[in-house]
Amino acid sequence: MPRRGMWSLFLDRGIPFRELSPALTKGIMPPTRILLDTDPGIDDSLAILLALASPEISLEGISVVHGNCSAEQGTVNALSVLELAKVSHIPVYKGCELPLVQPSLLAPETHGDKGIGYAKLPEPQTKPQVQKGSDFLIEKIMSAPGEITLVCIGPLTNVALAIRLEPRIVNTVKEVFIMGGAIRHEGNQTPVAEFNTYVDPHAAHIVYHSGMPIILTPLDATYQCILTQDDVNRLLKIDSPITNFIADATRFYMEFHDEYQEIEGCVINDPLTLALTFIPELCDYQELYVDVDISGGVSMGNTFADFYKMTKKPANMMVALGVRPRDFIELFLERMEKFALESNISPGPTTP
16 A cells, blocks of 8 residues: 555545645645656646646656657757746756657657647757756655655656666655556557556556555546636636647647547646645545556556455555546636736746
């Protein structure tokens, strides 16, 4: 059973988020220190913006992995989104360009050739850090035992490599939030496999069985969280580079969801996972033993859970299986509206 951090303790004690949030935002409690491992990515970019718009967390660095686009392009996208938000002092680290075993698989049909749909951002003026993404994760986690929360919203290659290079991070990290898998939900890459897990199932297998304190957000929860065109139109009432970016990026994403999945709007998987670090009450959870199929064939990358304890193995993660989708979408919209307005008012420094 994974270790349980501050957010689950509040749930256990029945403290509602409406009482917890003012304590966080007024500085009574320090913000959660976050490292984001990502493959930006349309919804990854929205997760970055949500992190920056949320005072409950402190985004201390971004490691980029292959997935929605190449690690090279994803690094450019991360830097560009940070510059869009006027926070280019946050460091970005390029990570793994290829899965551990499988051949490369990118998603231009879902996220566009450059990973951000129809959005166009200037080439970033800032540069990525020289250190590799997995080395950054190790150094940061080991430098602050029990203080760093890792949020993983892409394939888990960087994290698996970090575990192999420095196994002590397993017991040093505070919590690990992962967007991935499809437990009782159909897959979005194959009939049974979710994209992040399918891209590097061997990495997911390493992480799932590492002993890290994992909170998994599978498609069972995320595919209920649909951003609609009406939601985007609401954001566009504020004329801002941020709202315009969201509209241009998600327009491509909505076209994909409509054509391939008959969904009106677009699913924003990654922002939900990020939001659970500071408002866990959005979801309902179950402690489960979860594994991923790496045997090959049609079930490759299938993430499955032992609901009836048939394997007799102890739970290795908390799994978000239920969600209050419109509560989350409303949170996202409110944060983006406020962030866009604040960005319009003040240019803000781009360096500390």
